[in-house]
Amino acid sequence: MDSLGSLNAFVQAAEARSFTLAGRKLGVSSSAIGKAVARLEERLGVRLFHRSTRTMTLTPEGSCFLERCRRIFSELEAAEQELAQTQGAPRGKLRVSMPLAGMLMMPALSAFMRAYPQIELELDFTDRLVDVIDEGFDAVVRAGDVSDSRLMTRTLGTFRLKLLGSPGYFARRGTPRKPEDLESHACLHHRFATNGKLERWPLRRGRKDFELPTTAVANTIEPLISMAEQGLGIACLPDFAIRRQLEEGTLVTVLDAHLQHSGTFRMLWPSSRYLSPKLKVFVDFMAQNLFPA
Known part of the structure; x- marks a missing residue:
């Protein structure tokens, strides 16, 4: 490998904490990654990794060097993207x-595809916790807080969770007031789907606690x-998933004053990756159109 290739091998190995995974991502053998890192360590005169048969961690020098390498590749990608921008509209995979609830975001996704046909x-629809970097995603959309530096x-x-039912149901069974x-x-x-637990309804229950009846359970929102x-x-459903039903009157909300909930959807992408034109337009478009006012 050349010098730039050795730096890339080091960065991939550092982020994956594995020569095998780094080699798989770069399309070379794990031994090729190991040799590239060894040559880099010899040239620099420092150890970049603590290695054992089970684990591989960065040394303090390795952590510092990783940040420098990330900046180098970010600048290189930025230069390439600036040249690519002169060639026309954003394109590529x-x-x-x-x-899984993203299926209900298809109107925004479909509008993006029409706006940017060359992308x-x-x-990949899943509720499992994916590793954005190791699994090669450009971005992920998730609800909740972010703790990955x-x-x-x-x-x-x-978005907010709402309690809903059909007008016919409430006509038969009565409307809950508390x-x-x-x-x-x-x-x-x-x-x-991730842990098998039932999602808790965000009710203000006061002093009395009680068990909600279970008539049916589903691990995706559409059947509910x-x-x-x-x-x-x-x-109990997120408001973005039932806008049409509320507008058409097929579903109505109850107990709004007794609910306490607010959730946030975020777009996440690797910090070491330059925000390419295709990713930038995707992030901007979804921020503007996913939850229209």
Whole structure:
């Protein structure tokens, strides 16, 4: 490998904490990565990694050198992208991981595809915790807080959970006026695919605690929307997923004053990666169109 190739081998190995994974990403053997790192250490006169049969961690010198290398590659990618921008519209493949609820974001995604036909979207829908860098994603969309210092983030918008049912259901079973009234209703629950737990309804319960009945459980949102529309019970759903149903009157909300919830969707991408034109337009477009006012 040349000098730039050795630096890239080091960066990939440092981020993956594995010669094998780094080699797989670069299309070379793990021994080639190991030799490149060894030559780099010999040239620099310092150890970059603490290595054992089970683990591989950066030395203090290695951590410092990694940040410098990231800046070098960021500047190189920036220069390449500046030249690419002179060639026309953003183009190329964009690998994005979306939550399962992202299926309900398809109107915004479809609008992006129409606006930027030369960008090829590769979408992976899952609720598992993906490793953006190791799995080669350009970006991920997730709800919740971010604790990975390797990632940059931009807020796409906020959402709230709502309790909903069909007008027909409430005509038959009555409309709950306080949280305790839910004990006598059919409740449709969402189960997290990642840990198998039921999503807690964000009710202000006061002094009295109670168990919500379980009439049906699903690990994706779409079946719950359908069951609620068919009058089979009350579901707790994010507001962005049921805008059309609320506008058309097929679903109505209850107990709004007794709910306490606010969630945030964010776009995340590797901090070592220059914000390429295709990624920049995707981030900007989704921030403007995913949760329209």
